[in-house]
Amino acid sequence: MSERTASDNIAQHFVSSAPFDPYLVEVDNDQASGHASQLRLTWWRFRRHKLALISGILLLSSYLMIVIVEFLAPYNVHTRNVDNIYAPPQEVRFFHDGAFIGPFVYGRDMTLDMNTLRRIYTDDVTDVQKLRFFCRGDAYRFWGMIEGNVHLVCPAEKGEFFLLGTDRLGRDVLSRILYGARISLTIGLLGVMTSFALGIVIGGLAGYWGGWFDLAVQRVTEVLQSIPSIPLWLAMAAIMPADWSPLVVYLGITFILGLLDWTGLARAVRSKLLALREEDYVLAAQLMGAKSPRIIARHLVPGFMSHLIASATLTIPGMILGETTLSFLGLGLRPPITSWGVLLTEARTVNVVALYPWLLFPVIPVIVVILAFNFLGDGLRDAADPYN
Numbered sequence: 219m220s221e222r223t224a225s226d227n228i229a230q231h232f233v234s235s236a237p238f239d240p241y242l243v244e245v246d247n248d249q250a251s252g253h254a255s256q257l258r259l260t261w262w263r264f265r266r267h268k269l270a271l272i273s274g275i276l277l278l279s280s281y282l283m284i285v286i287v288e289f290l291a292p293y294n295v296h297t298r299n300v301d302n303i304y305a306p307p308q309e310v311r312f313f314h315d316g317a318f319i320g321p322f323v324y325g326r327d328m329t330l331d332m333n334t335l336r337r338i339y340t341d342d343v344t345d346v347q348k349l350r351f352f353c354r355g356d357a358y359r360f361w362g363m364i365e366g367n368v369h370l371v372c373p374a375e376k377g378e379f380f381l382l383g384t385d386r387l388g389r390d391v392l393s394r395i396l397y398g399a400r401i402s403l404t405i406g407l408l409g410v411m412t413s414f415a416l417g418i419v420i421g422g423l424a425g426y427w428g429g430w431f432d433l434a435v436q437r438v439t440e441v442l443q444s445i446p447s448i449p450l451w452l453a454m455a456a457i458m459p460a461d462w463s464p465l466v467v468y469l470g471i472t473f474i475l476g477l478l479d480w481t482g483l484a485r486a487v488r489s490k491l492l493a494l495r496e497e498d499y500v501l502a503a504q505l506m507g508a509k510s511p512r513i514i515a516r517h518l519v520p521g522f523m524s525h526l527i528a529s530a531t532l533t534i535p536g537m538i539l540g541e542t543t544l545s546f547l548g549l550g551l552r553p554p555i556t557s558w559g560v561l562l563t564e565a566r567t568v569n570v571v572a573l574y575p576w577l578l579f580p581v582i583p584v585i586v587v588i589l590a591f592n593f594l595g596d597g598l599r600d601a602a603d604p605y606n
Contacts, residue, residue, distance in 0.1 A: 264598065
């Protein structure tokens with residue numbers, strides 16, 4: 219009797235009363251037999267890399283944020299508050315006299331230290347300034363085209379709200395960091411497009427054709443890589459006239475960063491193609507009449523796509539650091555353009571950093587973005603590796 223009960227339980231375990239769904243069978247067989255597409259396999263491996271997945275979400279959120287930066291920033295990027303010069307960050311509070319009243323900040327009184335001429339701000343606990351959300355504040359032009367004045371958060375009427383403090387002109391540091399993200403993040407994308415276009419094309423042709431073209435490319439890359447980076451930046455940045463418009467300067471810096479960074483990728487692509495061009499499938503494509511550009515693009519490049527993905531995610535933070543360095547040295551972007559490098563020029567001297575440390579806040583998003591790109595690159599490289 220017990221053996222009959224056990225067999226019935228086994229039958230009930232394997233037999234389901236649910237209607238037959240061929241799609242579920244197809245999906246299960248697809249995963250079990252390994253016939254999933256390369257893109258799907260890459261996604262399955264990537265989402266197991268938790269740190270890379272979190273970094274990707276963070277970077278995606280950052281790039282989506284720069285689309286609506288005018289709405290997110292409490293103030294316009296050029297708004298000056300002459301009564302709040304070098305004001306320290308304000309603390310957002312929720313309770314006043316033991317009662318919950320929602321997010322607010324205390325008003326502040328300013329006194330001048332006659333010995334050091336330093337402005338000293340103290341909270342006025344009797345002046346409660348409640349924050350407003352989805353409110354009308356400073357006017358702006360959305361992407362320089364559409365007039366608007368709606369912000370996510372605004373200070374109280376006739377109040378102030380400086381979450382990260384202000385600079386020497388009384389401009390809100392948080393708003394300027396948000397506006398600077400649009401320049402610093404996009405300059406990395408535009409720069410890596412230029413670098414990849416040159417590196418893949420020149421390195422791919424050198425590795426596939428070889429001969430005198432390969433020899434010439436190798437000598438050019440060796441010469442460019444032997445030149446110190448900073449003097450080369452100085453020379454190329456000095457070429458741009460000072461009377462150029464901010465947009466032209468922005469594009470010029472992007473192009474310079476792309477020109478300086480293609481040599482390493484070109485040599486990596488060349489070495490990969492030298493190994494892959496001897497494979498049988500390349501010979502088969504040649505016998506079928508495929509042209510060199512098609513063989514490189516359709517057959518050779520996908521073979522080391524994981525290396526290209528890792529190079530891209532490492533090149534973009536390098537571009538961001540390059541722009542930050544140039545702007546910090548006064549050789550890159552210049553006001554009225556706002557980038558993270560331009561903002562850090564406010565903290566050039568030790569005295570300023572010692573008195574107003576909040577001026578170093580723009581370095582935090584630089585570090586976070588670069589670490590996120592590095593973690594994302596590790597995850598994408600492991601996920602896209604066909605031999606993993």
